[in-house]
Amino acid sequence: MIKLSKVEKTYEDAVVLKNCSMVMDRGEFAFITGPSGAGKSTLLKLLYCSEQVDNGHISVDEWILNKLKKRTVPYFRRNIGVVFQDFKLLFNKSVFENVALTLRIHRMGAKEIMERVKSILKEVKLLHKSDIFPQYLSGGEQQRVVIARAMVSQPMLLLADEPTGNLDSDNARTIMRLFREINTKGTTVLIATHNEDLYYGSGRRVFFLNNNRIDKEIVG
Amino acid sequence: MNTLRYYFGTAFKSIWMEKWINLLTILSICIGLSILCSFLLITFNIDSFMKRWTGNFGLVVYLDDNITYEETLNLETQFNKDRDILRVDYTSNVEAMDEIRISLGENAVIMDDFKENPLPSIFELQLVGELLNQKAARQKAESIKNISGVSDVQYGEKWLASLNTISDTMKMVAVFFATAIFISTIFTTYNTIKIFFYRRKEEIITLKLLGATNGFARLPFLIEGLFVGMVGGTLSSALVFTFSSLTSTRIVEFMPSLSVVLSPLPVQVYLIIPVIGASMSLLGSLIAVGKIRY
């Protein structure tokens, strides 16, 4: 599903990734961890085409991202759900509309949007806040809206950047259960996190990003 | 269908959220187009006034002194047949002399000094409207001058020239004016939409990260620009229409004789103005959203 081969990524003059390779299978559920500033977010950004590699091969499913035309990027992105580290919620839209936006971009019908959004908001326990605007939500609630938005379209790949950063352990467990559920329905899941509790004892693969590359891989 | 509703929903929400800027934009578009409309109205009126006025204008054809009666009759039938000529008036040299005598009154005795009548007989020809310009009138005059029995043809050369200059200048000013106002409409909307676009930059970036195409992100802005231009244009149409019908009734009340002269703009103009406003604004918004890429 995901393949990075000798990827190089530099911001201005700061090298973030160099000779970085990793492979993830379809339907897999994995973690990526490493110290702050190691480049976890950058690696995810490369995977959803928010950043371009300077060198090397990177592909998701059949899409070769280092060769992707600008025009096709939107269509590629519709296959991916992203939980952004900085949320990227729209503050002039209600919780419902924020989540529905993904489906509107997919040009889904009103009735189906209604059903899907309600059902996912129920899962993240925010159905009662559907009509509230994001600025009136707590950090954890905002994070759950982002997670709902990323999952509502049942993407083929879910990328989550520090998805439990603002959550108490109870809510974190709920979210991790949701991720496992969507994974059993066929979505490949990759989670970037510092939180060891998330991966220890999970039995999943954990990639360690250090010194500009994946330098260790364990089973948590 | 649902997507369409989203586009319009987003556009009108933004129109409402940014109502003051939008109102200002609508007003400036409206003022620009109204000035243009008023100018058109004035130009149109002056033009139709001149048309009526120059309707009386004609050629004076001087005949040879020794022309016979038959030849004169021939000329008259020839002029009457000519499609370029609206009216033919004949004044014989005798009639002309009598007219002068009458106008001289008691001093008419001085005319007795002439053994022969020094005046030529003349035809006054009134040309059709299309020939009321310098070039066509001269050509017509030249061709008549070549007919035998005609000694000279005069037409109000300088007069026609200055009339033409006035009407040409007015047309040029109108074109210049229209261009300036079109550009200012484009620019006004361009500015407004660009401000909105920058204000909602984060939103557009997010939309695109969620897989939206450029079109999806931009269309609401285009709808907004289109709407603003259309409202501005409609408003200015209504304004100029009301103003022109009010003033013309007022003027006619004071000077009923002017009622023939004052002509309202053709209805099409009032329908075209909103279309112009809308399309210029759309163009402005297109330029505004087309330049920014994320």
Ligand SMILES: Nc1ncnc2c1ncn2[C@@H]1O[C@H](COP(=O)(O)OP(=O)(O)OP(=O)(O)O)[C@@H](O)[C@H]1O
């Ligand atoms: N847009 C950018 N321009 C320049 N430098 C950047 C940019 N984005 C990230 N960086 C730099 O690249 C490095 C990696 O950043 P990144 O966000 O990928 O780290 P991270 O592993 O996600 O860290 P964290 O765990 O704190 O989220 C950092 O040193 C950061 O300063």
Ligand SMILES: [Mg+2]
């Ligand atoms: Mg990060």
